Amino acid sequence: MTIGTHADTIFQRLRWAVCALALLAGTGNAAAADIYISAEFKPSTLNPDKREFVNTTPWSGVCNSTHLQACINNNWWSIDTKIRGTKQAINQANYGRNGFYIGMPDARTVRVTSDDGVHTFDLGFNIIGAAMRLVDEDRDGPLEPASVGNPSNCNRGLSNASAQNRSTMRMFLRRDGGHGVVACALHWQATNNYLITELDFTYKLTTPEPLGMPSGVYHGVTTFTVGGTGEGTDFDLGNGVALDDRVVNIHFELDVHHPFELELPPGSERAVLAPKGGWTQWSDHGIVPQSLERELPFTISSSGQFSVSLQCEYPLPDGRCAMRNTTKQADDAPLDVQLTLPGFRVASTGADAVGLALTTTMAPPIFTTQSLAIRRPSQLYFAVNGDAVRNMLDHAGSRYRGDVTVIFDADP
Known part of the structure; x- marks a missing residue:
């Protein structure tokens, strides 16, 4: 699957x-x-x-x-x-x-x-x-x-x-x-x-x-x-x-003059979700994974403020994006999106930008730094968690997909 x-x-x-x-x-x-x-x-x-x-x-x-x-x-x-x-x-x-x-x-x-x-x-x-x-x-x-x-x-x-x-x-x-x-x-x-x-x-x-x-x-x-x-x-x-x-x-x-640059490795336009450690526990023992996930690395260079916002092909009322079954009739699977920017802080709270959940209903957070960050390793994390994984596995052999757009705005 x-x-x-x-x-x-x-x-x-x-x-x-x-x-x-x-x-x-x-x-x-x-x-x-x-x-x-x-x-x-x-x-x-x-x-x-x-x-x-x-x-x-x-x-x-x-x-x-x-x-x-x-x-x-x-x-x-x-x-x-x-x-x-x-x-x-x-x-x-x-x-x-x-x-x-x-x-x-x-x-x-x-x-x-x-x-x-x-x-x-x-x-x-x-x-x-x-x-x-x-x-x-x-x-x-x-x-x-x-x-x-x-x-x-x-x-x-x-x-x-x-x-x-x-x-x-x-x-x-x-x-x-x-x-x-x-x-x-x-x-x-x-x-x-x-x-x-x-x-x-x-x-x-x-x-x-x-x-x-x-x-x-x-x-x-x-x-x-x-x-x-x-x-x-x-x-x-x-x-x-x-x-x-x-x-x-x-x-x-x-x-x-604030420089701003994002560098993404080849293939970053596609994130294929899978259980941590692979599918063996499910295929051999029928153990349902706790999550299906994928981490996408990228680097960021910036000395100024910038904001990050989320757009979804299939938005949910709670602000999360959804993945939709494209081959069978099934419930949409909610997708959690998290952002980690080491060395950056949320300007409004001063909190470290680590594991920050992104939703479509939130005001786009503005990030700041205390010095020029040069190619700082960062991550976008996508995951379907909990019962939603079991619901997806009830439709084995089908395909779930959804477009997620993460917008970095260097002029917030």
Whole structure:
């Protein structure tokens, strides 16, 4: 007697999606400056435990020059705001607003939303420093117009000390890590008119946990204002400031690339059920097997979330699939389908994905992992159990079959 079940495993909407931090052009104030910060999460088989976004923002500002290596070594990432203007400086030894002065804002939380509008996550954005380059407008000031001492309230990160070109550039680094409002200043600045030829900030991103984010691209935006004394702006450049722009729109893009791949051995499209150990006990001794079963192995590679659902050619009211006798009139045989994914967990409960029963009536479970799983051995288990086996054997010589479709959705 041959008893079989035909199991077509269909994989729908499987895509190699990219998760990272990317930026889109905004539609803000036409007079505003727009800058872009991007990062991506793209797991690698060479480093499967890596769980962080990688900053993919092009270098700009003071780091995009002779200071690039110093910025790389210290993990400083500067962005040029593109805001330009002038500064009327006055030589005063009081760390005041008339000199080289930059006030910086508190940390922010930016909401990023997936392109389809379904998923949202929070991104922490900290201004950890700022830099400004001032150039003597009339070229008649001192060769070294800025003080060489430490700034107030901040540490000095970079400078153009000994440039002797009647310009000054300093990068201030906050001592508080980017939390709270702080103002940094040099002890003095030569009295003169200066061109603001560069205004940058240095930042730190606190990204969401990428393994918990569905694949896709996420966008967000935040806006900072820039001005002088008494204007109540986020970035305060002190007294004597005239700017060509006063608004900076910062656009973020998180680009998440989760690989997803299933590999099934040849012949997996067909599962023939049989007793464990073979038919000898039944054929020689008439002992009815406790179950007719078949395990189908496969491997899965994934770092993101995915769901699994079940469809049946012959569905039963309790959500199980059935096998139908195709040669004789007989009751349908209920088929139990179980899924085992070692190293994966059910996202809603945290339970290990071991021997998980699949039915058509259940909400498709979503699975997650703590690292990139590479060709993880997994199993689908099919079985007819108990009295249903005896009922099938009452129709020896006939054939039972039924199509079962297991759907892995990499974009749940």
